[in-house]
Structures are given as structure tokens and as C-alpha cells.
């Protein structure tokens with residue numbers, strides 16, 4: 001009788017590690033943007049985030065991966081306290097942004113949302129011209145001078161790699177842009193208020209491959225100036241563009257490591273099972 005081989009076959013990862021990951025020594029010298037300590041969140045009775053500990057570093061791209069419903073969006077929506085807009089949310093634990101706990105009742109939440117911009121899954125430009133989409137935030141902050149606004153519009157559109165495509169039609173309606181251009185417009189709108197951090201919740205999932213590539217290249221440029229936290233279902237994308245990756249499962253962080261390490265030599269069997277496509 002032939003012996004049955006019960007040893008589990010080791011599958012190769014679905015993705016190649018990225019070259020973006022810096023050496024450990026470089027990371028040690030980086031500033032901390034967010035320190036998450038024992039963060040728990042409930043939607044009513046549902047315990048959606050469980051004992052999260054995560055440190056997020058500046059000028060890095062941090063990817064959040066994991067199967068549907070594991071708490072990825074919930075986590076990034078705590079980073080600008082947007083999650084509190086959902087009724088019946090309860091939060092416990094600490095989330096320190098630049099040295100201060102954002103759950104402190106006296107924390108100026110409006111200021112936080114100026115420092116922490118967000119880009120969503122579906123491009124959501126305002127029903128206005130390209131120019132007015134960008135100028136909207138600065139105008140709310142009291143900037144009225146046309147020359148100053150013109151400069152902000154140009155700088156933000158250049159920063160989002162969109163200027164050359166739209167400079168001759170700034171007063172056209174934003175809905176006339178392609179999906180990929182609209183998403184870059186939303187990134188430009190975010191840059192116009194000079195954020196510190198940019199949160200991106202599956203920013204390319206509604207885009208074609210070419211637009212996706214443009215946004216990925218843009219993210220690599222933007223991390224020189226900003227800290228970026230991106231939720232993605234696409235493991236290839238996480239591996240291509242991120243420095244660190246956190247793998248979430250059922251509301252817990254199973255593993256958080258440099259992206260190269262997590263994809264090439266995961267420490268936890270569940271991470272390995274996920275990145276090799278055994279589930280998810």
C-alpha cells in the first residue's frame with residue numbers, strides 16, 4: 001500500500017516581494033505617525049476590532065490586507081475618527097497621532113481631519129469644475145486671493161500627476177474626466193489642504209489597469225512627502241507599493257511586518273495561508 005503524504009504542500013506566495021521595503025536600520029530612525037495600543041471597536045454588539053497594536057511610520061506606505069469583513073476599513077476610519085459617524089460605535093484603547101491620543105474628548109477632530117486626508121474606493125469629485133474641486137478646501141480655510149488659489153490648484157494637480165492632462169480645461173466639469181483622472185483629482189483635492197497623512201481605502205479597485213498603475217506610481221512619489229495608509233484587496237499591489245503590511249483577520253492583526261518579510265517569510269501560518277491563496 002502506498003503511504004499517504006499528509007505533509008501540507010508549501011505553496012509559493014501569489015506575489016513577489018517589493019523592492020520598496022527599506023532596510024531595518026532605516027526604519028528604526030523614522031518618525032512615528034500613529035501608535036495604536038489595544039484598540040477595540042464595537043458596532044453595537046459586534047466586536048469589529050480586537051486588541052489592535054500597530055505603529056505607523058512617516059514617509060512610508062503601510063498596506064492593510066485581509067479577507068472581506070476583517071476590519072480593514074474600520075481600522076483606517078478610526079485614524080481620522082470618521083468611524084464615529086456610524087451610530088452605536090464604541091471604542092476602547094488608545095490611538096496616538098503625533099504624540100496625542102485622538103480619543104481624548106478635547107482633541108480637535110476638525111483639525112485631525114485636515115491633517116489626515118482620505119481617498120475612497122470610488123472617485124467622488126464634487127459636482128463642480130476641476131478648479132473648484134481643488135479650491136474648495138482652501139476656500140473653506142479662508143483663502144480668497146485668486147493668485148494664491150491658482151497656485152494651490154496648479155501645485156495640487158501637479159502633485160497628483162494630473163496637471164498636464166487638465167491644465168487647458170480647469171473650468172470644465174469634473175464629471176467629464178475619466179475614472180482614473182477623477183481619482184487623481186480626489187488625491188489633488190486632498191493635497192490642496194496640505195495633509196500630513198493620506199488614507200486610501202481601496203483607491204484603485206474601481207479603475208482599469210493603466211489608471212491603477214498611474215495611481216501606484218503616484219503613491220510612490222507621494223510617500224516622499226506624506227505618510228500613506230492603504231487598504232487593498234490586491235496582494236500584488238500591497239507587495240508592489242508598500243513598505244510595511246498588516247494582515248488582518250476577524251478583527252485582529254495577525255501579522256505586521258516589513259512587506260518583503262511578510263510576503264516571503266510570514267511568521268504566522270494564517271498569513272501564509274492567506275497570501276498563498278488558501279482562503280480569502
Ligand SMILES: Nc1ncnc2c1ncn2[C@@H]1O[C@H](COP(=O)(O)OP(=O)(O)OP(=O)(O)O)[C@@H](O)[C@H]1O
Nearest residue numbers: 043046048066067068069070071072073074075086
Ligand atoms: N456600519 C456598520 N454597522 C455594523 N457593522 C458594521 C458596519 N461597518 C462594518 N461592520 C462590520 O464590521 C466588520 C468589519 O467591517 P469592515 O468594513 O471594516 O471590513 P473590511 O475588512 O474593510 O471588509 P471589505 O474588504 O469587504 O471592505 C464586518 O463584520 C462588517 O459587517
